[in-house]
Amino acid sequence: KRAAVGELCIFKVIHLFLISAFCSFEEIFFIWSQKMSREQQAVARARKAFETGRSKSVEYRINQLKNLQRLFSERQKEIAAAIKKDLNKTEVGAQFYETLGLEGEISLFIKNLKEWAAPRHVKKNLLTMSDTVYIHPEPLGVVLVIGAWNYPWAVTIRPLIGAIAAGNAAVVKPSEVCVHTSKVMEDLLPIYIDKELYPVVTGGVPETQELLRQKFDHIFYTGNSTVGKVIMEAAAKHLTPVTLELGGKSPCYIDKNCDISIACRRVTWGKYSNCGQTCIAPDYILCEPSIQNRVIEEVKKCIKEFYTDNPKTCPDYGRIINQRHFKRVMAMLEDSNIAVGGENDESDCYIAPTVLRDVKPEAKVMQEEIFGPLLPILPVSSLDEAIKLINKGEKPLALYVFSPDNKVIERMRDETSSGGFLANDCLVHYSVSALPFGGVGNSGIGCYHGKFSFDRLSHLRGCLVKKLKMEGVNDMRYPPHTLKKLGWARFFILNTVDVGWVGRMALLAALVMVAAVVIQVMTSQMRHLPLSLTLS
Numbered sequence: 001k002r003a004a005v006g007e008l009c010i011f012k013v014i015h016l017f018l019i020s021a022f023c024s025f026e027e028i029f030f031i032w033s034q035k036m037s038r039e040q041q042a043v044a045r046a047r048k049a050f051e052t053g054r055s056k057s058v059e060y061r062i063n064q065l066k067n068l069q070r071l072f073s074e075r076q077k078e079i080a081a082a083i084k085k086d087l088n089k090t091e092v093g094a095q096f097y098e099t100l101g102l103e104g105e106i107s108l109f110i111k112n113l114k115e116w117a118a119p120r121h122v123k124k125n126l127l128t129m130s131d132t133v134y135i136h137p138e139p140l141g142v143v144l145v146i147g148a149w150n151y152p153w154a155v156t157i158r159p160l161i162g163a164i165a166a167g168n169a170a171v172v173k174p175s176e177v178c179v180h181t182s183k184v185m186e187d188l189l190p191i192y193i194d195k196e197l198y199p200v201v202t203g204g205v206p207e208t209q210e211l212l213r214q215k216f217d218h219i220f221y222t223g224n225s226t227v228g229k230v231i232m233e234a235a236a237k238h239l240t241p242v243t244l245e246l247g248g249k250s251p252c253y254i255d256k257n258c259d260i261s262i263a264c265r266r267v268t269w270g271k272y273s274n275c276g277q278t279c280i281a282p283d284y285i286l287c288e289p290s291i292q293n294r295v296i297e298e299v300k301k302c303i304k305e306f307y308t309d310n311p312k313t314c315p316d317y318g319r320i321i322n323q324r325h326f327k328r329v330m331a332m333l334e335d336s337n338i339a340v341g342g343e344n345d346e347s348d349c350y351i352a353p354t355v356l357r358d359v360k361p362e363a364k365v366m367q368e369e370i371f372g373p374l375l376p377i378l379p380v381s382s383l384d385e386a387i388k389l390i391n392k393g394e395k396p397l398a399l400y401v402f403s404p405d406n407k408v409i410e411r412m413r414d415e416t417s418s419g420g421f422l423a424n425d426c427l428v429h430y431s432v433s434a435l436p437f438g439g440v441g442n443s444g445i446g447c448y449h450g451k452f453s454f455d456r457l458s459h460l461r462g463c464l465v466k467k468l469k470m471e472g473v474n475d476m477r478y479p480p481h482t483l484k485k486l487g488w489a490r491f492f493i494l495n496t497v498d499v500g501w502v503g504r505m506a507l508l509a510a511l512v513m514v515a516a517v518v519i520q521v522m523t524s525q526m527r528h529l530p531l532s533l534t535l536s
Contacts, residue, residue, distance in 0.1 A: 051195035139167035142216030149177035162453025213255035243446035255403035264298035270426025275318035276373035329372035394442035
């Protein structure tokens, strides 16, 4: 038996030797890949492509971004048709909420990438004044981007833009819930961008689990907090950093002194866009009882203006993504009073824009993020009570306040915590690339958009280049340590330098003079040491 095992081991060694001796690297990779899952192969190919170094070229990255931009101009009809099947969005709506922002983001990156990718010089102290000190952004490696279904292009491609710009490879996993969009993404992305560096992996939970078993250099996930915890647990096994764009119950406080008509118009748009399936949609309204009826009437008026008397036939009103989510949302209505809407059709995944009145904090609709077209109104006696109620829950992804009073706005901002904060509007902060977009606590980890995406998906490497000269200045850091050396070190380290070239030259001259003084002092001290110590 032992002899048989030994012969088998010898055979395997000979087999491996023959393969390595007579097969090219590509052939070896092909033989090896036959035993790998589809997900493993995608990750392995992406890492192999990254190791060629081609994505480190800024020009190469810009070219990939331009190709991606071309995709949105050339394939808009295919993109819109798939979104229509998945979420009942019109072609105009698909551009408005999905691809327009992506085109703007890509243009921003193309314009600024050379500057963002360049070394960033930093302030120095006197000790490092003659050194070259800078931050060098470098790629992380292979990034996993797991998208969501509610805005399938916007929330999947936006992180990919950052990954490409930062010089990474990226495995793209679109949500399987948006079946048609996922297929279009799988078909189109390899046509326009490097299919080895940026492979698309489709499938459901088993495929995602298999991807999470692989080692990545960063995982970027958009979705809910329950799955976010699973992502983080899987990432922890490899010590992989994560960005989690999650959600939560984003509150909306309406001050009785504001223009209620305008406030409700903006809230109605923010709440019912995409049939309420927006991670930063106003989840519920807080207002004083005296204005509740007015708020209900104004929202009702806006629903009719935006979506007609029959939203079911309105092309601009969406649908719940599937019947499972339809049942989840409908179950939230059980213990609440419907003031507006409530009509539904399970076969069409249709739920009318709905307003709930006199909702209690313990109601079913208040126990989790709604992610649907239900708008609960919770009466509160004051701003203080509103702040207290908000702070009892998890930190939300967004917080909205409508008030003409800056003191009210500042109190709401300063006495609460949320991923983003908006006064007198909804959703629009997502469109500002100069603002970081992300959650805090239960609503997410990390932020992105614009330069924040580039920095999030880069390693900002601290660099210091020193010359092998002026060693006398370094004597203060070498043993034996004395109070005099500590005094000099304190002077050099605690004084920062931020001047122009002329000033730098003057400081360099001053530094040379100080070094000469230090050396002279050290030499003088050595002369006065006892002969026995100097000899030793």
